[in-house]
Amino acid sequence: MFKKLFSIKTIVAIGIGAAVFIILAKFASIPSPIPNTSIQTSYAFLALMAIVFGPIAGGLIGLIGHALNDAISYGSxxxxxxVVSMIVGFLIGLVAKKIDIESGDFSKKKIITFNITQVLAQAIGWLLIAPLLDILIYAEPANKVFAQGFFAVVSNIVTVGVIGTILLIAYAKTRSKSNSLHREL
Incomplete structure (x- = not known):
């Protein structure tokens, strides 16, 4: 089971995914009026990787990418x-088998499934877990962390809903549909 979860392909995807997450978080984020919060395109990429490689890869890309970005950008x-980036990547990845992007089919039903999942994952993470952990771990004021969480959830839902969906549509188009090959007579 360990070999299946951590194939060479998955390990490489985690490494490259974390690196791209860092690059997007550092150079493709848009500042916001909310302190220490920005509009992040990195979560659209995280969603793509979670759907392509599954929940373990999605969770580890979120964890490693976000931790390294914080360490590089802020020194801590x-x-x-x-933790929330890890949870969001993991939760989105849970529907990877149901969506089966490798089939080359990313129908309206699958787009809706993806977006419902990402909205729920983001809401659980940014509206509930992140603010509560900020209060418990860092003794941050509740009004500040819930404002940050609200901004993060709205901006991440929009960026993943738009950019993530476009990335998945484009990726699906690169896959061969299972019934696309026919034998010539």
Whole structure:
């Protein structure tokens, strides 16, 4: 089972995924009026990787990518938000088999499934877990962390809903549909 979860392909995907997550978080984020919160395109990429490689890869890409980005950018890691990045990647990855992006089919039904899942994952993470961990671990004021969580959930839902869906549609188009090959007579 360990070999199946951590194939060479999955390990490479985790490493490259974490690196791309860092690059997007550092250079493709948009500042916001909420302190220490920005509009992140990195979560759209995280969603793509979670759907392609599954929940373990999605969780580890979120964990490693966010932790390293914090360490590089700020000199310390804000663990409450790192944990949420891991949870969001993991939860989105849970529907990878149901969506089966490798089939080349990313129908409207699958797009809806993906977006319902990402909305629920983001809401659980940014509206509930991140603020509560900020209060418990860092003794942050509740009004500040819930405002940050609200901004993060709205911006991440929009970026993953738009950019993530576009990435998945484009990726699905690169896959061969299972019934696309026919034998010539």
């Amino acid at each position: 890691v804000w663990w409450s938000w790192v």
